[in-house]
Amino acid sequence: MTAPGDDTWLDGDDGRLVRPYAVANGRTAASRQLDLMSMVVATGVGAYNTLEPDHVQALGLCLRPVSVAEIAARLRLPAAVTKVLVSDLADCGAVRTAPPRPGSDTSNRVLLERLLDGLQRRL
């Protein structure tokens, strides 16, 4: 067994040494409403001295705004488990998350024009 504090708990190609759902103590329901696209950022404060190693790793990925999907990918954890970790971090004040986005924005002309402008600069 790898000791807590090891950087990744990964064993080369074999992947994680701890089953993903053990990380979240078997919980699959996050306390916050999050999806893959929810943006997360560390607050720099919060009572996170009681956090588990995976929480600390997740927190370290949020120094700049980042999506739940990116945290999941970089931790090599299923999205559902990542949402639990991020919810825990939000509950103790260590991260802020963007409020759930209002549904589909396909009729949001301002947003689409900002997208178009940004993409056209890449042509």
Place this chain on the structure above:
Amino acid sequence: MAYNDVSDQPLPASVKLLVAGGFGVGKTTFIGSVSEIEPLTTEEVITEASIGIDDLNGLAGKTTTTVAFDFGRITLSPELVLYLFGTPGQDRFWFMWDELSTGALGAVVLADTRRLEASFSAVDFFESRGTRFVVAVNEFDGAFHYEPDEVRAALDLKPHVPVILCDARQPRAAASVLVALIQHLLAAIAAPSPT
């Protein structure tokens, strides 16, 4: 300048577009050529009985499957981040996974003219969901060249669906497909028509 104080700054808005198409059609290549990060992979365990819901209680007797997908990121401004999610190519279950397609502004259906049939299911899916999409024909080396109208006819596309030829390996070509998609979405606001 309160650079370290992020506590009162709004988080960037995140926007999702899907990149769909059959297995081996170049989705990850497309994503990688426009993404500012190496495409990342994440996965989700879903159950046939509770697709789109994170609740894994009461699993007995239900089929579970792991769906893995690639994605990339384009930071368009400090306030706006675009994510491109590739749909799992080999797995039929992603069609049942609401979270991947819910909230997506639109989709790029990549097509390989050597086997257009690999893209049929994505076209059907987005048509039935009412998700706006463009078809991008990935021009592989050595593939016979087809005109966009031939591809349109072969895929039985509605007249308003744009068909674009591209080389998914070229960042500018991939970006121009995304531009065409956003223009298509803007046109839909100006003149709503059935999907």
